[in-house]
Amino acid sequence: MAKKPIQFQLNGSGQAIFAEEGSNLLDVLRRGVGDLSPKYGCGQGTCGTCTVLVNGEPRLSCLTLAETVEGQSVETTAGLAHGPQLHALQHAFMDNFAAQCGYCTPGMLMAAKALLDRNPSPSREEVVEAISGNICRCTGYEPIINAVLAAAQSGGRRYG
């Protein structure tokens, strides 16, 4: 099958790879680039597990044609921390025990980051709406909602 060159920014660093035409962003990130933080949950766009940010907007990478991110900026959970310095959301997820199996966590973190980046002080309802495309089978959502609210309240400052 024909391969196509794609260049994009991944968590701030340039990527240039060859991907099969028609391949989706999730496969390209995981098997092409080796960023294993986005997870496959359904391949149908119904669970949010594969959520990444493209130019700051949450996208379901399993339904995103890889070639459409040409020249764009992609963010994943692998790039959330700066070195050993965790993002406020990561701290808040830990403090609130907002993960059990952890499989939905990278997608949840990306959905939550997109929210906080555009709305640093969301209401509970806004948090609920922001993560409502992401399925978690373990936690019952309450700890995740609390974690996102806690991260917002910290303003990112507490965790530097």
Added chain:
Amino acid sequence: MIEFRKEYFADERDDNLNEIGKPTQRQDMLGHVTGRSPYFDDHLFDGLLHLKCLRSPHHHARIRSVDTSEAERMPGVKKVIRARDVPLNLNTLLSLMDFGLDDEPMLADKKVCYVGEPVVAVVAETERACFDAIAKIRVDYEVLPHVLDVEEAIKPGAPSVNPTYPTNTFLYHEKYDHQKLRFGDVEAALRQADHVVEGRYQMSPIEQAPTETCGAIAAPETNNRFVVYTSTQALFFSLGTAAKMLKVSSNRLHFIGGTVGGGFGGKVDSIHEPMAILGCMLTGKPVRYAWDREEEMQVGAPRGAERWYITDGVMNDGRIIARKFIGYFDSGAYTRLSSYAIIKGTGHLPGPYTIPNVSSDVYCVFTNRTPATAMRGFGITGVDFSIEAHMDKVASKIGMNPIELRILNSYRDGDMKAHRRLAKNTALIECCQVVAEKAKWKIGSEYKAMSSLKGGGGERALIPAHTAIDQKGMVRGSGTSSFGYQPQPYVPSTPTFPSTPAFPSVPAYTPAASSSPAPGAPERRPAENAPTPSSTYNPTPSQPATPVEQRPAVNRFSSISGLRRR
């Protein structure tokens, strides 16, 4: 909001330990929030191949022929795997605990018994190449009558689903077609009760739905071993199953797992590991076999749909003096773990209550549905729904506060349970009291004063002087050397079938004709007008891959206590 009510049972605990009781952070949490926790699919291999299966579109059909020639020539295809390629193509999960007969093939050979049953596996360079090749496989099916309902499945004349258990029920203790519980005399007590309350309850099949679908990657390792990354919930179940079905020494298998994206019971069945390893053996390459979400939902085994009938005998003061259960577990086409769950459920009856007369008959029924398996609360969730919905009906019937009804009948330390062991370490009454207080649900002061620690034992510790037992559902031929699995159970003497029993060549496993059936449990008789077995399943004697001759038939057929038979 959560609170810990430390004042309860405080004298039974040491609350001053160093680490126990502390809200310590999870060891795996940093991995989770950084996306670094290594799930099975997070291991990359050069030249990874993918495996997908051709699946049955029919509930029940004989496989007349399979033509894979075109599929084998499709681009990217490395191997097409058939039933004959599986070294031991028959297994049951609990054979590792010596419970039950092998009844399920890795790939269907002679017939398919449920929609989605795998028939052919294709290993190719991409999943898409697998699907393209699968589309070119030609299977000629002869569609057979099917049955999807548990009570239909055990009626005379129902289609026979599972060749290992031709009358559609698992066999308990080499003796009965159901699991019994008998404690006291339920029928006599029902006659003395002020009220008799009846109910029928139905669970739905439920998908475990972990966010990570089931899968495994098998790759060649050094020194003729195989490394397997897997999402299994039970590493050695999967390893043992693979070793058995592939006839490989267990120490040639290196299984790595332990970080799993949710399971809830759906990752016990050990479907993926043997298949991925087989693909790896046949190609010499790393092979990934994982379900997509649609397969997970429609092929992956659900929590089975249980049906329960409950009859209670209740006195005007709220005491329940008799409780009778009839239960049907829909096992689907194969056993998996339903047989075990029924014994677990039986040991749980009559729920957390002290009732002096209890009986139950629970059937593990085979239907042409997706095989059922474990799920969170397996064997208990369905019957607890039934019991507690029923308790509410009892409360309504006699006009009693539902919480007071529970407390009144609650088991307490020292009470005899229906499985004939004394209760200890009980705490139901305290849970009822605490939640009533929280929810501001008023209960009488005498109920607030009751305790799990007081009032049990004494007469409540006694096994009833008389227990009514019966031999309903006894299977003819039990205890004989010819009992159990027959290598060729489906070879009747004649293709026509006017008046002879359904399985004339099989002396075993026909129900005794004596007993009167319970409500909802129709009398089990050989089918008069069943579809002729010979037209449905007629194994060719010369099949080289047929494994039945290689397995010790009778001795492996055991009760749960079968270990002692070795």
Added chain:
Amino acid sequence: MTLHRGRGFASINYPIGMNLGGDPSQALVHSNPDGKFMVALSSIDLGQGMKSVTRQIAAETLGIPVEDVYVDTADSDTGPHCMGSFASRGTHRVGNAVIAAAREARSVMMEAAAQELEVNPDDLVTDGKGNIHVKGAPSKSITTAAACGAAQFKQGRTVSGRGIFLVPLSDVDPDTGEMTPVTCFAHAAMVVDIDVDDETGEVTVIEMNSAYEVGRALNPRLVEQQLIGGAWMGMSHALWETTEPYYPDRIHGPVDFNEYLMPGPGDIAPHHISVLERPAPDGPFGGKGPGEMCANPVLPAVANAVFNAVGVRIDELPITPEKVLRGIAAIGGPQPQPKW
């Protein structure tokens, strides 16, 4: 349209561990020369916290800080046999195996310390902070690191331990069902408040109040995770989930999360939990296993609340709007029951 408030109750118990026993689990514990310990298992962490709870159990038994323990699971080359993670057996079975292994390792560590301090090992205690000292004489002490180092580099001892836990397999009487199913039970009681919309048939959970008895809560945060998430799953089973909505008819079987329904973050209700802890006599530090039973009381409590709200008994799960509306129609309109 009228909303009818209803409340339902249910109470349950739950057997801990594989029914009838016969399900062993094993653990191996060893120390590095600097007193940091590894626990090798083949048990599975599928989110319930197996790695974390066994880590705390090992640390408590060894008498060292939890940071000094790391749990490695599951690798069949290094982790000894475990039956698996199901039947609420993990904490109970694996926890006990880890205790056995850690005790054996601890005894070597204490003997090594005793030799270094030239005292009787029976006179030594750990302080849980990385020190071993003589009872009543904290100044006469040695660090666990020094003790483990001395054991391996001076005394030639392996600071390691093996553990297995097995509940012997019970027989089952074919005629009476007599058996020893398990050794301990967890308990729960729950009150659920709901609204039923008599026009749409929708059931909305308003609030849950519960009391769960889980044995010793080995880690209160992990227990909380199970109870909140498990009750959510119970609510989901009661009102949403089915792979075959017209059971046993297989049509309309869902193939994705648009068709297989579960409550989302906007559907959850406040859940107020009280935890009671009656230690299991044979549980690791009294622990049972809250993972499975937490869902069970919710299903019947919701069904009973629907009856309380509109007088309709729905005995087939899930309780869909269609069933509620058909039930209301069948009794000629909603019949709210007395409120408790």
